Amino acid sequence: MPIFSYKASDAAGNVFKGTIEAAEEKEAAAKLSAMNYIPIRIQASARSLKRSRFQLDGSINLNINVSRMFQRVTSKDVMMFTLDLHALLTAGLPVDKALSLLINVAEKEKFKEVVSALLKSVQSGNSLSEALAVYPNIFPMLYINMVKAGETGGVLPLVLERLGTFLENSQDLKDYIKSAMVYPLFLVFVGGISIIIMLAFVVPKFAIIFSDLGQAMPFSTQLLLGISHGLRDFWWLIIAVVGTIVYLSKKYVQTPEGRLKTDRMKVNSPVIGTLVKSVEAARFTRTLGTLINSGVPILQALRLVQEIITNRLIAGELETVYHRVKEGDSLSAPLLQADIFPPLAVQMISVGEQTGKLDEMLLRVAENYEKMVRNMIKRFVSLLEPVMILAMGLMVGFIVISMLLAVFSMNDVPF
Numbered sequence: 001m002p003i004f005s006y007k008a009s010d011a012a013g014n015v016f017k018g019t020i021e022a023a024e025e026k027e028a029a030a031k032l033s034a035m036n037y038i039p040i041r042i043q044a045s046a047r048s049l050k051r052s053r054f055q056l057d058g059s060i061n062l063n064i065n066v067s068r069m070f071q072r073v074t075s076k077d078v079m080m081f082t083l084d085l086h087a088l089l090t091a092g093l094p095v096d097k098a099l100s101l102l103i104n105v106a107e108k109e110k111f112k113e114v115v116s117a118l119l120k121s122v123q124s125g126n127s128l129s130e131a132l133a134v135y136p137n138i139f140p141m142l143y144i145n146m147v148k149a150g151e152t153g154g155v156l157p158l159v160l161e162r163l164g165t166f167l168e169n170s171q172d173l174k175d176y177i178k179s180a181m182v183y184p185l186f187l188v189f190v191g192g193i194s195i196i197i198m199l200a201f202v203v204p205k206f207a208i209i210f211s212d213l214g215q216a217m218p219f220s221t222q223l224l225l226g227i228s229h230g231l232r233d234f235w236w237l238i239i240a241v242v243g244t245i246v247y248l249s250k251k252y253v254q255t256p257e258g259r260l261k262t263d264r265m266k267v268n269s270p271v272i273g274t275l276v277k278s279v280e281a282a283r284f285t286r287t288l289g290t291l292i293n294s295g296v297p298i299l300q301a302l303r304l305v306q307e308i309i310t311n312r313l314i315a316g317e318l319e320t321v322y323h324r325v326k327e328g329d330s331l332s333a334p335l336l337q338a339d340i341f342p343p344l345a346v347q348m349i350s351v352g353e354q355t356g357k358l359d360e361m362l363l364r365v366a367e368n369y370e371k372m373v374r375n376m377i378k379r380f381v382s383l384l385e386p387v388m389i390l391a392m393g394l395m396v397g398f399i400v401i402s403m404l405l406a407v408f409s410m411n412d413v414p415f
Contacts, residue, residue, distance in 0.1 A: 003021055005019050073110055077106075078138060079171055082160055082167060084105055085160055086157055086161045089156060089160065090157045096119060099115055103115045103119065117131075129147045132147060141304055141307060142287065142304045142307065145296055146162075147159065147160070152295070159294045159295075170286065173374075176374055176377070180381050184384050184385060184388060188388060195395055198396070203224060203225065203403070204228055221406040224399060224403075260312050260313060263311045267313055275376050278342060280310070280341070281341040281345045282370045282373055283309065283310075285365040286363065286370070288302070289358075289359050289360070289361075289362030289363040292362065302318065302322045306322070314340045320334060320338060330353055332347075335349065345369060
């Protein structure tokens with residue numbers, strides 16, 4: 001029988017952790033309730049298998065939470081807070097009582113302070129959405145407006161469940177993209193360091209031997225020795241130039257004009273453009289579908305979606321879509337005309353409008369494109385790895401062949 005780990009509270013507000021055997025989560029929750037515990041978080045050990053689907057087969061998942069060392073509140077903290085709050089409200093606890101229990105559940109001191117401030121604000125008469133609005137850097141407007149819609153419609157637990165699912169899916173996609181890029185980046189780092197060591201320390205040892213060759217050295221060997229000489233004697237200048245270029249590039253990309261040009265290049269790129277459009281389509285449909293499903297009006301939902309779209313070119317086109325919908329047009333027509341999302345996604349949105357199930361179709365599109373993004377990244381990384389290995393091999397081969405050609409040329413030197 002599966003084993004579930006849990007966090008639960010008793011009537012006095014004390015929080016307990018432990019494990020319990022049950023066939024499913026509902027049975028585990030029922031057993032905890034029979035023990036007069038209020039379930040806060042129930043997690044099956046098989047959950048790790050579910051998450052492993054979002055990782056590359058055969059790759060090493062280096063999930064290092066650097067933010068934990070600095071006690072920064074992350075999106076994962078907000079996600080777990082949302083899921084825990086939903087569990088407590090579903091159990092029938094009022095908001096203030098649920099928040100008081102979540103103070104003990106929070107793992108980071110900084111987030112405990114935030115939850116404590118939320119509790120004080122709610123106890124002073126403010127709504128939960130008003131309390132959340134004090135922390136826009138932790139709880140974005142999308143989050144706050146969904147909570148507000150849940151409070152207005154009297155379905156806050158249901159909205160929190162949808163919001164928790166939305167945050168969980170978004171986090172899974174982010175973690176998958178990060179884990180997919182770990183091995184290629186590690187390969188570039190190790191290969192680059194190896195080549196630098198060869199150029200800076202190994203090749204100069206042979207330069208002394210080849211010094212008598214003069215102009216008799218092959219051109220490739222002369223070029224290699226020149227690169228090695230420049231790297232050894234002017235490494236500080238190279239670092240300064242590269243650092244300056246990176247700094248100025250970042251500053252330019254941070255400007256509205258630079259950000260727009262960079263995002264336009266991404267969208268128009270042959271391979272990267274398709275991936276960017278698919279990622280933004282998944283983010284757009286997931287967010288918009290969740291908002292509409294939670295009772296947020298479509299115009300307000302479109303405004304909120306614009307804030308979470310990272311590509312400025314696509315976000316700018318959504319401004320036109322917003323005004324067209326505001327004037328009475330459908331959602332799919334301006335999206336198709338803007339050509340910012342894959343045509344299939346727009347056609348599925350059109351079907352959702354015609355059947356009166358726009359929110360359901362948006363969420364279905366999001367699931368399809370999230371799977372598509374994972375498959376595209378997997379194919380991209382599987383192609384990128386041999387290309388990078390080949391590139392590193394060619395560089396090392398160039399160094400070795402240049403050295404061998406110089407050795408063979410020594411036979412032609414008159415003694």
